[in-house]
Amino acid sequence: MPVIQAPPLLHLGIAALSGYFLGALPLAYVVGKLNGVNIFKIGSGQAGATNIFRHIGPRAAAVVFFGDIGKGALAMLFAMWLGISGAWLLVPALATTMGHWNSFFTWFKGGDGVVTGVGIAMVLAPFAVAIPFAVAAFVLWRWHSAAHPTLWGGLAGYAAFLAISQADWANVDKGMVLGITVLCAAILLHSLVYHRRHPVAASAADRGREQSGDEESEYLERQQR
Numbered sequence: 001m002p003v004i005q006a007p008p009l010l011h012l013g014i015a016a017l018s019g020y021f022l023g024a025l026p027l028a029y030v031v032g033k034l035n036g037v038n039i040f041k042i043g044s045g046q047a048g049a050t051n052i053f054r055h056i057g058p059r060a061a062a063v064v065f066f067g068d069i070g071k072g073a074l075a076m077l078f079a080m081w082l083g084i085s086g087a088w089l090l091v092p093a094l095a096t097t098m099g100h101w102n103s104f105f106t107w108f109k110g111g112d113g114v115v116t117g118v119g120i121a122m123v124l125a126p127f128a129v130a131i132p133f134a135v136a137a138f139v140l141w142r143w144h145s146a147a148h149p150t151l152w153g154g155l156a157g158y159a160a161f162l163a164i165s166q167a168d169w170a171n172v173d174k175g176m177v178l179g180i181t182v183l184c185a186a187i188l189l190h191s192l193v194y195h196r197r198h199p200v201a202a203s204a205a206d207r208g209r210e211q212s213g214d215e216e217s218e219y220l221e222r223q224q225r
Contacts, residue, residue, distance in 0.1 A: 007084050012091055015079035019092035022075045023099025023116055026106045027067040028052050031060050040109050045198055047103075048111035065115055072096055072119025080123075090179040093120045097183065101190055112191040114154035121161070121180050128170040132160035158184045 028047035032039035035056045043051045049068065053061035075096040079089055100116045102108040118136065121129045136157030161180065165172040 007082070007088055011082045012084060012088065015075075015082050015084050015092040016095040018078055019075040019096035020099035021104070022071045022078075023096035023101075023113075024103035024105055024110070025067075025071055025099075026103050026110075027071075028064045028111060029103075029106050031064055032056065035060060040106070044195075046111045046194070047106065047109065049115055051111075068100070068111075068115040069119035069122070071100070072116040072121075073123050074119075076120050076123035086173075087175050087179055089124060090182065093124070093179070093183055094186065096120060097187060112194065113187045114191070117154070117183055117187050118157065120183065124180060125161075125165065125170070125172045125176055128161055128165045128172045131164055132157040135160040154184070154187065 026047060028039050028049065028051065031052055032047075032055075037055055039045075039047050039051055039055075042055050045051075049061045049065035052064045072093075075092055076089065079092040084092065097113045097116060097120070099110075100113045101110045103110045118129070118133060122133065136153040139153040139156040158181075162177070164170050165177045
């Protein structure tokens with residue numbers, strides 16, 4: 001296995017710091033505020049495309065979805081421009097993900113990081129990620145009303161990536177597969193811990209919407225009488 005020379009510490013630090021701030025850009029929070037919604041106080045309480053989709057709509061969700069992909073991709077492209085390569089790219093990749101989890105701009109709140117992770121992986125292994133991205137998008141679209149659809153889409157996409165990365169035409173270095181696996185495992189663990197700590201966030205919001213809907217129906221019935 002070829003030895004990858006360690007990058008200058010300054011470059012690695014700049015890549016990690018810029019990755020954190022790119023990941024921390026609160027797109028879902030801003031889109032929510034522009035639509036009169038505090039994304040941290042509705043649904044799952046996470047700043048992500050799924051929560052935006054459920055409570056604002058598909059157009060706003062698309063902005064957040066592709067914006068979060070762009071954050072991850074741009075962070076990796078900048079790190080590569082600085083000369084970071086190989087397994088060292090895992091450092092800015094994790095920093096970018098942590099920025100999305102705990103954004104400095106939103107009092108260290110954020111999302112699960114699945115979509116940002118897709119953007120990171122698309123740069124690290126573009127040929128091996130294209131088809132898994134389509135698989136993940138299909139799962140997300142088909143089961144968007146299920147519990148944690150982004151997580152299930154991410155797991156389906158990762159499974160497809162793991163299978164495709166074994167093919168010679170994909171040209172994916174084994175170390176890169178390991179790096180992306182570590183990143184996916186970190187995102188999965190973070191998501192599981194979050195939902196374990198906030199088991200009633202989504203259900204409480206759903207009950208609130210149902211109660212509000214019932215009250216509105218009762219009001220309309222009274223008006224008709």
